[in-house]
Amino acid sequence: MSARDEILARVRGATADVVTTPADRAPTAVVEETSPGRAATLDLFAENVADYRAQVVRVAASGVAGVVADALRQQGCATAVLPTGLDPAWRGAATEVVRVLDEADVRVDAELDAVDAVVTAAAVGIAVTGTVVLDHAADQGRRALTLVPDVHVCVVRAGQVVHDVPEAVGRLRPEPGLARPLTWVSGPSATSDIELERVEGVHGPRTLVVVLVDEEV
Numbered sequence: 001m002s003a004r005d006e007i008l009a010r011v012r013g014a015t016a017d018v019v020t021t022p023a024d025r026a027p028t029a030v031v032e033e034t035s036p037g038r039a040a041t042l043d044l045f046a047e048n049v050a051d052y053r054a055q056v057v058r059v060a061a062s063g064v065a066g067v068v069a070d071a072l073r074q075q076g077c078a079t080a081v082l083p084t085g086l087d088p089a090w091r092g093a094a095t096e097v098v099r100v101l102d103e104a105d106v107r108v109d110a111e112l113d114a115v116d117a118v119v120t121a122a123a124v125g126i127a128v129t130g131t132v133v134l135d136h137a138a139d140q141g142r143r144a145l146t147l148v149p150d151v152h153v154c155v156v157r158a159g160q161v162v163h164d165v166p167e168a169v170g171r172l173r174p175e176p177g178l179a180r181p182l183t184w185v186s187g188p189s190a191t192s193d194i195e196l197e198r199v200e201g202v203h204g205p206r207t208l209v210v211v212l213v214d215e216e217v
Contacts, residue, residue, distance in 0.1 A: 036163070038158070041161055041162070042212065042214055044127040044128065044163075045130065045161045047130075048128070048129065048130025049125075049132070049210050050130075051187075052130050052186050054209070055071075055207070055209045055210065056210050056212060057209065059212070059214070060214065064089070066093060067211050068090050068093050068119055068153055069097045071151075072117055072151075075151045075207060075209075077116035077151055078116055079100075079101060079115045079117070080098045080101070080115065080119055081105070081112065081141075081149065082102060082103065082141075083103050083120055083121075083138060083139055083145065084102065084141070085138025085139040085140075086119060086121065094119055101115060103142065103145060106145075109148055112144060112148035115148070117149050117151035117152070118145045118151070118205075119155075120134065120140045120141060120146060120154050121137075121139035121156075121157075122134055122154055123172060124160055124161075124162060124168045124172060125156045125161040125210075126161075126162060126163075126168045127164070129165065129186060131184055131186045132154055132156055132185045133168060133183070133185070134154075134182065134183040134185065135180040135181075136180055136181055137180070146183060147183075147205075150205055150206045150207065151205055152185075152205040152209070153209045154185070154208065154210050155213060156210055157213045158212065158214045161212075
């Protein structure tokens with residue numbers, strides 16, 4: 001028996017008497033919003049995202065496509081992979097700057113490693129932590145897309161930004177049977193594990209550009 005088999009056998013033994021299903025769970029408690037106000041929450045989100053050494057661009061909805069194109073151009077990207085459900089306007093803008101690959105065109109990590117950038121939407125933004133959460137819906141693509149290319153341009157709508165983590169979890173928790181994998185992104189990938197020297201891009205994008213869509217801009 002392998003170590004994996006042994007662990008699974010122990011889990012099955014420990015849960016043998018559990019007869020409930022996800023549908024039997026009590027409804028999730030409603031988490032009240034604790035935001036100090038919409039404008040203050042958006043300002044805090046932008047500030048904390050920038051503290052993580054990510055780039056933040058605030059723009060009205062009509063300017064998102066242009067900002068996406070500018071970000072790809074400024075980072076010197078030649079290729080970008082796009083999720084199947086990405087906004088067509090953003091896709092069109094990217095196509096004018098780089099060679100665009102569809103999500104289906106890059107099926108293995110070796111192919112993704114040759115791509116310069118990825119452009120996605122987001123599920124939630126968390127102001128107090130400066131975190132962007134992806135639930136990998138159609139406009140965000142599968143997890144590997146945002147873990148391998150060196151540049152990640154992520155569009156977050158103002159209505160997706162909440163004040164704190166409990167609010168985010170409340171929004172992200174799906175109905176039973178509809179769970180999605182989640183990726184929580186707080187700045188570019190970085191580690192200081194080796195001699196306390198900060199190294200970026202070890203296990204994810206080296207550059208994160210967050211486009212905050214704010215109608216009041």
